[in-house]
Amino acid sequence: MHLAQRIRSVAPSATLAVSAAAKAMKARGETVFDLSIGQPDFTTPAVINQAAVAAIESGAASFYTPAAGLPALKAAIAAHIHAQTGVTYEPKQLVVTTGAKMALYSLFQVLLDPGDEVLIPIPGWVSYVEQVRLAGGVPRPVQSLAHFKVTVDDLEANRTAKTRAVIINSPSNPTGVVYTKAELTLIGNWALRHDILVVADDIYRDLLFNGTTYHSIIEIDPQITQNTVLISGASKSYAMTGWRIGYAAGPAKLIGAMSTLLGHATGNPTAVAQYAAIEAFGNPAVDATVESMRQAFEDRLNTVYPLVQQVPGFELPEKPQGAFYLFPNVRRAAVLTHHKTVDDFIAALLAETGVAMVPGRAFGMPDHARLSYAAAKPVLVEALGRIQAFVAQN
Numbered sequence: 001m002h003l004a005q006r007i008r009s010v011a012p013s014a015t016l017a018v019s020a021a022a023k024a025m026k027a028r029g030e031t032v033f034d035l036s037i038g039q040p041d042f043t044t045p046a047v048i049n050q051a052a053v054a055a056i057e058s059g060a061a062s063f064y065t066p067a068a069g070l071p072a073l074k075a076a077i078a079a080h081i082h083a084q085t086g087v088t089y090e091p092k093q094l095v096v097t098t099g100a101k102m103a104l105y106s107l108f109q110v111l112l113d114p115g116d117e118v119l120i121p122i123p124g125w126v127s128y129v130e131q132v133r134l135a136g137g138v139p140r141p142v143q144s145l146a147h148f149k150v151t152v153d154d155l156e157a158n159r160t161a162k163t164r165a166v167i168i169n170s171p172s173n174p175t176g177v178v179y180t181k182a183e184l185t186l187i188g189n190w191a192l193r194h195d196i197l198v199v200a201d202d203i204y205r206d207l208l209f210n211g212t213t214y215h216s217i218i219e220i221d222p223q224i225t226q227n228t229v230l231i232s233g234a235s236k237s238y239a240m241t242g243w244r245i246g247y248a249a250g251p252a253k254l255i256g257a258m259s260t261l262l263g264h265a266t267g268n269p270t271a272v273a274q275y276a277a278i279e280a281f282g283n284p285a286v287d288a289t290v291e292s293m294r295q296a297f298e299d300r301l302n303t304v305y306p307l308v309q310q311v312p313g314f315e316l317p318e319k320p321q322g323a324f325y326l327f328p329n330v331r332r333a334a335v336l337t338h339h340k341t342v343d344d345f346i347a348a349l350l351a352e353t354g355v356a357m358v359p360g361r362a363f364g365m366p367d368h369a370r371l372s373y374a375a376a377k378p379v380l381v382e383a384l385g386r387i388q389a390f391v392a393q394n
């Protein structure tokens with residue numbers, strides 16, 4: 001069977017693959033401690049579910065909506081962004097998508113000509129590289145040498161005449177680091193000077209811990225805002241990964257092009273999910289639930305971070321500030337347990353202890369492992385105990 005060139009070199013999503021493997025083990029009756037997938041383990045807040053049920057029962061959810069999303073949802077998202085950042089987006093500057101994944105995918109489709117380059121800070125989320133490739137672009141990994149954050153010097157060293165965009169993901173998947181306002185200002189001005197679009201993936205912005213202050217790059221300077229596409233969605237903040245609602249906000253020309261593309265690709269995101277999302281973004285009563293989930297993640301971070309530091313051969317000198325991931329260097333643990341590679345170590349850990357983590361290779365750093373702490377505290381504590389015992393006994 002012939003397959004098109006464009007898909008042949010694309011690797012399947014490692015996060016989804018490890019999570020599927022963990023689920024399959026569970027289905028076989030094995031005990032699994034799943035620290036692989038990055039999604040809240042909470043269910044969607046009840047008022048959001050009720051809004052969805054009402055949209056089904058009234059019949060509203062039966063029909064197509066505008067491909068770029070329901071006007072009421074766009075209004076709720078715009079008001080939400082304004083409340084968080086002070087930035088105003090017009091309806092034509094906003095498109096609702098089937099998850100933030102589709103926002104990024106369609107952005108690269110309309111932005112990149114063959115050979116155009118996108119600067120991707122490493123470590124970075126698995127799908128950026130492949131999405132850029134699928135659009136005919138060239139991903140340029142930029143190693144973040146200091147504290148998992150790229151600087152203007154790192155970016156400048158990788159800039160070419162073909163550099164079209166830079167991705168800034170704060171808080172970051174897989175490291176949980178958060179860029180400061182000063183760092184974002186330097187990056188934003190550098191991008192502006194060189195006519196490079198900033199792709200600000202702020203999807204974890206509601207998950208900040210231990211008093212961390214947050215600034216989105218869109219709120220620093222109006223010129224930087226105009227040179228930025230904001231990517232976010234409902235998945236992480238509202239425990240709505242399965243509903244698949246994301247969005248992009250930015251220059252009307254780009255957003256219009258994305259809407260055109262989506263009109264031929266997905267059409268509108270599922271109507272019932274959009275009605276649910278109106279409630280998520282628009283009902284202030286949801287904020288208390290969002291805050292209680294944030295507190296639970298904070299408590300887990302504060303529990304699990306010292307446990308990770310205690311595992312022989314796991315190195316993670318700085319405590320993450322956001323998202324729900326830990327990204328230790330585990331090279332020494334692999335050596336201690338007589339594994340040639342970290343990938344082998346992670347595979348053995350899953351087979352022998354039932355603890356699932358994602359290999360750092362998927363994020364561009366093969367000596368690391370990603371642990372998601374979006375799991376119940378007893379699961380986390382047991383998983384870390386098992387990892388510790390596995391390393392100690394070998």
Ligand code: PMP
Binds near residue numbers: 099203
């Ligand atoms: N960006 C980052 C950094 C992510 O980790 C994810 C994974 N959920 C996404 C975007 C996409 O999220 P979704 O498609 O669920 O909205």
Ligand code: GLU
Binds near residue numbers: 037038126
């Ligand atoms: N973004 C989450 C993760 O990194 C969900 C899976 C995915 O879409 O990659 O685990």
